[in-house]
Every structure is written in structure tokens, then in C-alpha cells.
Amino acid sequence: MIILPEIILSLGFLFLLCISPFIKADSHKYIGYLSLLLIFLTQFSIVKDIFIFEEVFEGFFIIDSFGSFLKLIILISAGLVLFFYLIVKHDKSLNRPEFSLVVLVSLIGMMFMVSANNLLSLFVSIELQSLALYILVSFSKEDLNSSEAGVKYFVVGSLSTCIFLFGSSLIYGLVGSTDFSSISNYMTDQPDIPMILIIGLIFILVSISLKISAAPFHMWTPDVYQGAPTIVTAFISTAPKVAVFGVLIRLLVFPFGEIIVDWGKLVIILSITSMIIGSLGAIMQSDIKRLMAYSTINHIGFMLMGLVPGTEEGITAISIYLIFYLTMNLGVFLFILNMQRDQINVTTIKDLSGLYKTEPVMAGCLAIILFSMAGIPPLAGFVGKLLILNVVVDGNLFFLAIIAVLTSVIAAFYYIRMVKSIFFDDPTEELDILTNNQSKLLMILFSFFNLTVILYPQFFLNLSASIALSLFALK
Amino acid sequence: MQHIHFLTLSTSVFAIGFLGIFVNRKNIITILMSIELMLLSANINFVGFSYLLDDLSGQIFSLFILVVAAAEAAIGLAILTIFFKKTSSISIDNISKLKG
Numbered sequence: 239m240i241i242l243p244e245i246i247l248s249l250g251f252l253f254l255l256c257i258s259p260f261i262k263a264d265s266h267k268y269i270g271y272l273s274l275l276l277i278f279l280t281q282f283s284i285v286k287d288i289f290i291f292e293e294v295f296e297g298f299f300i301i302d303s304f305g306s307f308l309k310l311i312i313l314i315s316a317g318l319v320l321f322f323y324l325i326v327k328h329d330k331s332l333n334r335p336e337f338s339l340v341v342l343v344s345l346i347g348m349m350f351m352v353s354a355n356n357l358l359s360l361f362v363s364i365e366l367q368s369l370a371l372y373i374l375v376s377f378s379k380e381d382l383n384s385s386e387a388g389v390k391y392f393v394v395g396s397l398s399t400c401i402f403l404f405g406s407s408l409i410y411g412l413v414g415s416t417d418f419s420s421i422s423n424y425m426t427d428q429p430d431i432p433m434i435l436i437i438g439l440i441f442i443l444v445s446i447s448l449k450i451s452a453a454p455f456h457m458w459t460p461d462v463y464q465g466a467p468t469i470v471t472a473f474i475s476t477a478p479k480v481a482v483f484g485v486l487i488r489l490l491v492f493p494f495g496e497i498i499v500d501w502g503k504l505v506i507i508l509s510i511t512s513m514i515i516g517s518l519g520a521i522m523q524s525d526i527k528r529l530m531a532y533s534t535i536n537h538i539g540f541m542l543m544g545l546v547p548g549t550e551e552g553i554t555a556i557s558i559y560l561i562f563y564l565t566m567n568l569g570v571f572l573f574i575l576n577m578q579r580d581q582i583n584v585t586t587i588k589d590l591s592g593l594y595k596t597e598p599v600m601a602g603c604l605a606i607i608l609f610s611m612a613g614i615p616p617l618a619g620f621v622g623k624l625l626i627l628n629v630v631v632d633g634n635l636f637f638l639a640i641i642a643v644l645t646s647v648i649a650a651f652y653y654i655r656m657v658k659s660i661f662f663d664d665p666t667e668e669l670d671i672l673t674n675n676q677s678k679l680l681m682i683l684f685s686f687f688n689l690t691v692i693l694y695p696q697f698f699l700n701l702s703a704s705i706a707l708s709l710f711a712l713k
Numbered sequence: 714m715q716h717i718h719f720l721t722l723s724t725s726v727f728a729i730g731f732l733g734i735f736v737n738r739k740n741i742i743t744i745l746m747s748i749e750l751m752l753l754s755a756n757i758n759f760v761g762f763s764y765l766l767d768d769l770s771g772q773i774f775s776l777f778i779l780v781v782a783a784a785e786a787a788i789g790l791a792i793l794t795i796f797f798k799k800t801s802s803i804s805i806d807n808i809s810k811l812k813g
Contacts, residue, residue: 358773358774361778362777365781365785369784369788372788379795382810383811385792386808386810388792388795389741389792389796390808392788392789392792393734396748396785397748397751399785400727400730400748400755404754404755404758406755407723407758407759407762407771408758410758410759410770411716411762411765414766416770416774464811465811
């Protein structure tokens with residue numbers, strides 16, 4: 239059974255959905271732990287055949303190591319977010335069994351997304367994922383910000399769907415099929431590519447940029463990140479970003495790999511604007527969640543840069559950067575989740591002041607993760623940035639590398655401002671922070687990972703290189 | 714030159730929907746309607762090309778779009794209901810609490 243992971247996850251989800259009404263007390267806890275168990279099972283079934291390469295359902299889906307690797311990191315990050323959900327206190331409106339169930343639905347969508355090999359299956363799985371995310375963002379019914387963020391996310395997400403559909407209809411009209419390999423064959427046979435195909439590609443690229451929040455299509459990101467419940471923000475900034483980025487890599491490398499001259503320029507524009515807006519926009523922010531939104535835009539710009547040369551090394555660097563990005567982001571969001579004063583979540587930078595005096599260990603861990611995000615050697619963020627810059631310089635794109643370094647310096651300012659606030663400002667009011675030991679342990683693990691990655695980079699390099707190889711095998 | 718006819722139709726429907734989102738400054742229901750229009754313009758394209766190419770997959774694609782459009786409208790209206798409960802209005806001017 240080659241699609242065993244998806245089958246396990248879907249059937250398990252249906253089973254949990256059926257039993258959830260019959261659990262009387264604390265049903266969100268039981269369903270949450272059962273969902274975690276389900277995610278573990280799915281992971282085992284993926285690891286079992288990670289090196290298999292096969293097309294299933296008449297070429298609608300493709301199972302290869304690139305997809306399996308992305309599925310693994312998606313499942314791990316979603317599992318961690320579910321674990322955060324279970325160990326941290328929330329307001330009551332989030333304590334419902336539906337929360338974990340909706341997370342599972344979007345996980346099914348993401349797993350199909352990264353293995354889609356046809357515009358139709360890609361469209362349906364993207365929708366499955368995003369419909370679940372709209373619900374998650376507006377999950378907190380008591381909170382006006384949450385429903386406002388939900389409306390905004392819904393409108394932008396649907397707009398992105400429409401643009402994707404219009405683009406794929408143009409490509410279908412030209413190629414006569416929605417299959418990725420037919421699209422690729424069409425382009426190899428054609429001596430000069432018709433303009434309408436490029437227009438279709440631009441539509442699809444715009445739609446995907448809206449989903450990964452690459453500037454200039456980033457307008458919704460800060461609002462949605464701030465308005466959504468923090469646990470949901472932690473989720474939408476990790477797993478879906480990886481999944482959509484996987485789709486982008488697959489689309490650009492395989493079916494549209496022939497016209498790299500055309501999409502290369504567009505990706506350069508996306509990447510430069512994302513890096514600039516991501517670094518400048520965050521400077522004036524006072525809310526950490528909003529700041530993290532701009533930080534995400536900046537990181538996405540950095541990763542997009544690795545796509546431009548269109549080489550295997552680029553994909554290798556991006557995969558490694560994605561892993562490091564996940565650990566850093568999850569660490570920061572675990573911290574934000576624990577920032578509470580009198581049982582109410584607080585999220586401004588001012589609340590961090592003087593944290594060093596009350597919680598020295600946690601302050602140290604957060605500082606390490608923030609330094610890693612800023613890309614200070616020898617932390618994980620630095621290794622990721624170095625690999626991507628290496629690829630860009632190899633591709634003779636010096637101006638891009640220079641802009642990337644300059645914007646990283648600007649971005650370092652706002653990360654270090656948070657560190658300054660933690661260590662050198664006088665405490666205003668005390669936070670009752672990190673009251674449970676699991677969160678403390680996880681924070682220490684995240685910062686330890688970021689600290690020690692420099693000792694074994696070869697492991698990640700070998701892993702990602704074999705993944706990138708499987709992607710290029712199709713060509 | 715058969716394809717020019719339905720391409721003109723679908724592109725203008727798409728443009729109307731697109732403008733509907735950005736020009737309209739009244740209420741959110743109009744935005745939902747505009748989104749429906751844009752989805753349908755893609756449908757027109759798919760069905761038209763499917764007829765021209767004598768290939769069924771375009772029509773199947775458009776059936777899938779119809780199903781997803783229905784699900785999307787349901788979820789959009791549900792989110793709008795929650796929003797309405799809080800603010801007692803669906804005017805776009807009220808969606809401006811989050812900014813900065």
C-alpha cells in the first residue's frame with residue numbers, strides 16, 4: 239500500500255470525529271492526545287517507504303522522497319503545535335474537540351498537496367487545506383479580533399483560489415491536459431513558448447505567493463497573525479508554509495523547469511520585495527505576533543532566493559532552511575503562548591522587559607532562538623542563510639546576495655531589540671511565565687538544537703541532497 | 714477563432730469579480746458574490762476549452778470547482794455570521810481594528 243499514510247490519517251480522522259460527541263468531560267484533551275497518536279502512526283508509515291518513487295491514481299499523485307520528506311516535517315511541526323495546544327492554558331473558547339479535528343483535516347490536505355501531480359488534484363488539496371485554516375483562524379468566538387482576522391483570511395484565500403483556477407484554465411486550454419508531465423512535454427516540444435502559457439504561470443505564481451505571504455502579496459499576513467489565537471498563528475506560520483513552499487518548488491522545478499528564464503525574473507522580484515518589506519516593516523511594531531509576521535515574510539524572501547538558480551543545491555539549501563525555520567518559529571511561538579499575566583495572554587514587546595531577572599533560563603533560550611533568527615554565527619539560522627547565499631553566489635547573482643545581506647542586517651535590529659528588552663530593561667510588571675515543565679523542556683530542546691546544529695551539518699546536507707535528487711529525477 | 718468568444722466572456726466576468734473586491738467599499742456579502750463570479754469565470758474557460766479540445770477533463774475540473782465553491786461559500790457565510798454577532802454589522806468599514 240503506497241498511500242498508507244494518507245489512508246491512516248483520513249480513516250483515523252473519521253473515527254475520531256465519530257467518537258468525539260460521546261466523550262463527556264475534557265473531550266478536547268482526549269481527542270487531542272488521540273490525534274497526536276494518529277500523527278505518530280502516520281509518521282511511522284511514511285518513514286517505512288521514504289525512498290519509494292511511484293505514480294498513483296493515473297498520475298494524479300506522485301510519491302517520491304521529496305514529498306515524503308515534506309510530509310514528515312509537516313507532520314512533526316503539526317504534532318508539536320498540537321502538543322503545545324495540550325500543555326498550555328487557553329481561554330475557554332479554544333477548549334473544544336473540533337480544534338484538533340480541524341487541524342487533522344488541514345493536515346490531510348497538506349499531505350495530498352505536496353504529492354499532487356495534476357492541477358486538479360493540486361487545486362482540491364489546496365482547498366481542503368485552506369478551508370480548514372479559515373475555520374481555525376476564526377475559532378475563538380468570544381474574540382472580535384479572531385473573527386475579523388477570519389474574514390480577512392477568507393477573502394484573501396478565496397481570491398488566491400480564483401486566480402489559481404483562472405491560470406490553470408488558461409494552461410489547460412493551451413496544453414489540452416492538466417497533468418504535470420503533459421505540461422512539461424508540451425514545453426519541451428514547443429520551440430517558442432506562447433505568451434498565454436506564461437500568463438497562466440504568472441497567475442499561478444501570484445496565487446501561491448498570496449498563500450506563502452511573499453511580498454507584494456503579503457498585506458493580510460500581519461493582520462491575520464495578530465488577530466488569530468496564538469496557537470493558530472503558531473500553526474499557520476509553520477506547517478502550511480512548508481506545504482505551499484513544497485508545491486511551489488515542485489511546480490517550478492518540474493513542469494515549468496523549461497521556462498526558468500521567464501519565472502526566474504518574477505521570483506527575483508518576489509524575493510527582493512519580501513526581504514525588504516519583511517525587514518523594514520517590522521521595525522516599528524510593538525506586538526510580537528505582528529513582528530513575527532514580518533519576520534516570516536523576510537524568511538520566505540530568503541528561501542525564494544534559493545529557487546532562482548534552479549539547481550539541485552538550491553533545493554537542498556531551501557529544505558535545510560525550512561527545517562531550521564520551523565524550529566526557530568515553533569520556539570518563539572511556544573514562548574509567546576506562555577506569556578500570561580493574570581491568566582490573560584499578553585503579546586507586546588514591552589511585556590518582555592526584565593524577563594532575565596525573573597526567568598533566567600527561559601530568557602536565555604529565547605535569546606538563543608532570536609539570535610538564530612537574526613542569523614548570528616554559529617547558530618542554525620546562520621547555517622541556513624550561509625547555504626542559500628552560497629547557492630546564489632554560485633549562480634552569479636551578486637546583486638541578489640548583496641540585497642539579502644543588507645536586509646538581514648536590518649532584520650537583525652528588531653530581533654536584537656527584543657533581546658535588549660529582555661536583558662537590559664527594567665521589569666514593568668511580572669509575567670507568570672512558563673509555569674509548566676513540559677514547555678520549559680521543549681524551549682531548552684529548541685535552543686539546544688539551534689546551538690548545536692553547526693556540529694553536524696553534514697547530516698542535514700546529505701539528507702536534503704538525496705531529497706533534491708529525487709525531485710530532479712523526473713526531468 | 715471560436716475561442717475568442719468565450720475567452721472574452723470569461724475574462725470580463727473575471728475582471729468584474731476582481732474589481733468587485735477592490736472597488737466595492739460597502740459590505741462583505743458583495744465580496745462573497747464577487748468571489749463566486751471569479752470562480753464561475755474559470756468554469757466558463759474550462760467548459761469552453763473542453764468543448765474545443767474535445768476532451769472531458771475540463772468538464773470534470775469544472776464540476777470539482779462547483780463543489781468547492783459551494784463549500785467555500787458555506788464557510789465564508791459561517792465566518793461572516795460570527796463576525797456579525799460581534800459587531801452587528803457586515804460593513805467593510807468595521808473590519809479595521811487590526812492595523813499598524
